[in-house]
Amino acid sequence: MYGEAAGKYPHVFSPLRVKNIIYKNRLCSTTMSTVPTHTHLSSTNYGGIGIYDKALGGVAMIGMMYHGKAGASHYEANGADPFASKYDLDVLRESLSVVKQGGALAAMAVGMGQVYEGVQYSPSGLPFGRPYARPTAPVTEEILYKLLDQAVEKARSAARFGFDALILDISNDSIVDAFMAPGFNLRTDNWGGSYENRFRLAQMIVSRVREAIGPDFVLELRVSATLGVPETYPFEEMLQFLKSVEDQIDIVNLVTGMDEYHDGNVKLCPPIFEPHLLNLERARAIRESCDVLVNISGAIMDVQEAERVLREGAADLVLLGRSLVADPFWPKKVLEGREDDIVPCIRCNNCYHIATEHFNTCCTVNPRVYRENRVPLTLPRAQTARSVVVVGGGPAGLKAALTAAQRGHQVTLVEQSGALGGLMIPASVGAFKEDLRRYLSYLRRQVERTQIHVMLHTRADRALLEHLHPDAVILAVGGRAVMPPVPGLGTSGAVQAVALLNAGLETAGTRVTILGGGSIGCELALELAALDRMVTVVELRDKLAANGNELYRQDLMLHLEQETRITILTQTVCTGVTAQGCTVREKDGGTRVIPHDTFVIAAGLRADADAVEALYGVVPETYYVGDCKRAASITEATTEAYFLGASL
Numbered sequence: 001m002y003g004e005a006a007g008k009y010p011h012v013f014s015p016l017r018v019k020n021i022i023y024k025n026r027l028c029s030t031t032m033s034t035v036p037t038h039t040h041l042s043s044t045n046y047g048g049i050g051i052y053d054k055a056l057g058g059v060a061m062i063g064m065m066y067h068g069k070a071g072a073s074h075y076e077a078n079g080a081d082p083f084a085s086k087y088d089l090d091v092l093r094e095s096l097s098v099v100k101q102g103g104a105l106a107a108m109a110v111g112m113g114q115v116y117e118g119v120q121y122s123p124s125g126l127p128f129g130r131p132y133a134r135p136t137a138p139v140t141e142e143i144l145y146k147l148l149d150q151a152v153e154k155a156r157s158a159a160r161f162g163f164d165a166l167i168l169d170i171s172n173d174s175i176v177d178a179f180m181a182p183g184f185n186l187r188t189d190n191w192g193g194s195y196e197n198r199f200r201l202a203q204m205i206v207s208r209v210r211e212a213i214g215p216d217f218v219l220e221l222r223v224s225a226t227l228g229v230p231e232t233y234p235f236e237e238m239l240q241f242l243k244s245v246e247d248q249i250d251i252v253n254l255v256t257g258m259d260e261y262h263d264g265n266v267k268l269c270p271p272i273f274e275p276h277l278l279n280l281e282r283a284r285a286i287r288e289s290c291d292v293l294v295n296i297s298g299a300i301m302d303v304q305e306a307e308r309v310l311r312e313g314a315a316d317l318v319l320l321g322r323s324l325v326a327d328p329f330w331p332k333k334v335l336e337g338r339e340d341d342i343v344p345c346i347r348c349n350n351c352y353h354i355a356t357e358h359f360n361t362c363c364t365v366n367p368r369v370y371r372e373n374r375v376p377l378t379l380p381r382a383q384t385a386r387s388v389v390v391v392g393g394g395p396a397g398l399k400a401a402l403t404a405a406q407r408g409h410q411v412t413l414v415e416q417s418g419a420l421g422g423l424m425i426p427a428s429v430g431a432f433k434e435d436l437r438r439y440l441s442y443l444r445r446q447v448e449r450t451q452i453h454v455m456l457h458t459r460a461d462r463a464l465l466e467h468l469h470p471d472a473v474i475l476a477v478g479g480r481a482v483m484p485p486v487p488g489l490g491t492s493g494a495v496q497a498v499a500l501l502n503a504g505l506e507t508a509g510t511r512v513t514i515l516g517g518g519s520i521g522c523e524l525a526l527e528l529a530a531l532d533r534m535v536t537v538v539e540l541r542d543k544l545a546a547n548g549n550e551l552y553r554q555d556l557m558l559h560l561e562q563e564t565r566i567t568i569l570t571q572t573v574c575t576g577v578t579a580q581g582c583t584v585r586e587k588d589g590g591t592r593v594i595p596h597d598t599f600v601i602a603a604g605l606r607a608d609a610d611a612v613e614a615l616y617g618v619v620p621e622t623y624y625v626g627d628c629k630r631a632a633s634i635t636e637a638t639t640e641a642y643f644l645g646a647s648l
Helices: 002-008 051-057 086-101 141-161 175-180 200-213 235-245 280-289 303-311 322-326 330-335 395-406 434-449 462-468 497-503 519-530 550-562 609-615 634-647
Strands: 016-018 021-023 027-029 061-065 105-111 119-122 136-138 165-169 218-224 251-255 293-296 317-320 387-391 410-414 453-455 472-475 511-515 534-538 566-569 573-577 581-585 591-595 598-601 622-624
Touching: 002 330, 051 061, 051 086, 051 330, 061 086, 061 165, 086 105, 105 141, 105 218, 119 141, 119 175, 141 165, 141 200, 165 200, 175 200, 175 235, 200 218, 200 235, 218 235, 235 280, 251 280, 251 317, 280 293, 303 317, 303 330, 317 322, 387 395, 387 462, 395 410, 395 434, 395 472, 395 634, 462 609, 472 609, 472 634, 497 519, 497 598, 511 519, 511 581, 519 534, 519 550, 519 566
Parallel strands: 027 061, 027 317, 061 105, 105 165, 119 136, 165 218, 218 251, 251 293, 293 317, 387 410, 387 472, 410 453, 472 622, 511 534, 511 598, 534 566
Antiparallel strands: 016 021, 573 581, 581 591
């Protein structure tokens, strides 16, 4: 089987020797949230986002960013040696052990800090990177050299500690990147102005780090192809710089964008509105211009895309982030011929702490993320197999049914429509919903491959539950669309957003008004505009997509602002609707009529207590989950459903 996979994806599964180390394949894990601290190495999490699982899962190399007491990040770097204390050494030792036990190589990422003795610095005192709201002082040459010395010492420590390679990170929100960018570096001394001056620090840190670690240690240089903001440097300058250091580095680690700065981070960890293979052409240009290996990131979501990158010669290695969070074992699954079992990433970015503002970091499709102590690699079989009926084939129902089946229970899934998926079906409509469609297909395949008995076109009622007579019932009947109390709405011919998506967006008229600026309303506006409809979004609140995470919202706003066929009205109340138009009261108190051919209601969902009450209690052991319990995100629904199914 391994031979078949290697034959199907020969570039992905070919080994690569770099100096004295051998990559068993061309797949590497990014440093994304792999922060080995006492929190992440506790009983709740083994080394950031699943480094143990990733190592077992088959990647060749795992990158780790160290944030110890002394600090080795870009932001806090006040200590000559970040591995000086016994505490820090223990944390680092355990992280290395976790990776080595799994059979992977380990690379330590170190960078040049922005902070010295409690003060955050930038080239010219302009806020840069994370946290961008923090007061920033212009860095003096004396402080600059101290920060440089610290970075060199961090590199020396990592090299001597047992890592296989060093990732020198001068990308995104590094102060080195800030010096390279003319929009942030306004200096007139020998550190600013010309290309030579702005890239002087980058040249210096590469040279000094190489000297510190010696000629035989693998050095991977992480750079931003572009910062993704107007203040960035031309890509041609980055090419020129890489050409100048090619004899000192072994691998270019290519990213795009910067953390928590305006719109740059949507390129660093691209949400659903951005294409896959974001850095493909830039990686190809580097590989063609420089005598150096290239390791590429940027929304490479499956083995087919990885194989394409390598086959076309755009890169030598592939950096995987979110796809390994969703399923750390997908390289192994490919080798075992189990591609259909790979859990696809939907690019919701809830796994990325920057997007979630360090709150409720999790994964929609992998409940084990940050819950390794509560979610085993393999669910144990229940001591007694029971009969379980799940009512509703949406994301919550599917997850609950599959989890209960994994426990060995006899599961019947009842769905009143003719297809499994629930709201995922209309939610996956659109050009930028490829990843959600892949996840829906995955769930359907898993149901087909289990012993779950599926009853489509079946309305669950008390008589059906009494007939099936299960030991337990899980109600996942979904929510009910909100109908705002707007005069004339019931007789205006208005259509619910879900109904329009199911009917086909081409059925909408040329002028469309959408009542509701949540995620559904905004995404619908983008899709309609792409069909050349003129769209007006009316939102009561002052913020669009208020429930979306920060990266999602930033990228959504960028696309909405760029679309000339969309008008956004926030803090605006709809006071009446007819078939021809709606009356609104805007935030300045003025009123006007907006003409339309189609009026769409996208006001969200509410819990459907009536549907739950109609079925609750027929079977003594009855649970309810998902939108019928509380209107929530797919992340919340599937996570809750997993734990419910696992508890049976």
